[in-house]
Amino acid sequence: IWASKFLGQEKLRGRVTGLDLLPQYIERCYQRNFSMFFLGAAEGVAQRFKEQLEEKYPGIQVVGVYSRPYANEFSGEENQKMIDIINAANPDILWVSLTAPKQDYWIQQNYPQLNSSINIGIGAALDVAVGKFNRAPIWMQKSGLEWFYRFIKEPKRLFRRYFIEAPTFIPIIIKQKILEK
Structure with a gap:
C-alpha cells in the first residue's frame, strides 16, 4: 500500500490479510458444504483449529490438516508427501498457512499438481485463531x-x-x- 502511494497510483481501499479473509470464507464454505484442508502453521495448530471449527460448525467438511516442524525449505520428498496427503483428501479449498512469501511460492509451484479447486495463502491466521499469537x-x-x-x-x-x-x-x-x- 505504501509503495502504491509512493508511485502515485490510485488509492487502494486497503489490504486484506488471511486473518481478515478466513472467518468470512469459513462461514461461506460451511454454508455451501465445501470441503477444506489446512496446510501449515506450527505443529498441532491446524488440528486445534479444525477442532474449533467442528465445535462451532457441526458437520463442517474439514477433510484434513497437515503441519510439520518449521523449515525454510521442503525437500522434494517432503513436498511430494504434502501434495499426496492433500490430494488423497480431495478438498475443494486448500488453506495454506506458511510464512510469506513462502506460501505464495509454494502455491504457485504446486497448484498444477493439486486437486483442490481453490488455494489460498493465509499466513499466520491459524496461529492467531487458536490463540497462539495476538493480532x-x-x-x-x-x-x-x-x-x-x-x-x-x-x-x-x-x-x-x-x-x-x-x-x-x-x-x-x-x-x-x-x-x-
Missing part, C-alpha cells in the same frame, strides 16, 4: 504497522524478513518511480 491493535493494522507489532513479538524469526529481505523491494520501487518521470 496487532486496530490502530497498528490501519496505519500499516502490523508488521512492526509482529516483529516486536518475534524479533529472531522476523528480523531477516523485515530488515534484510523486504528492503530489497525499495530500490525496485524507486527505479519504477524514476522510469515513470
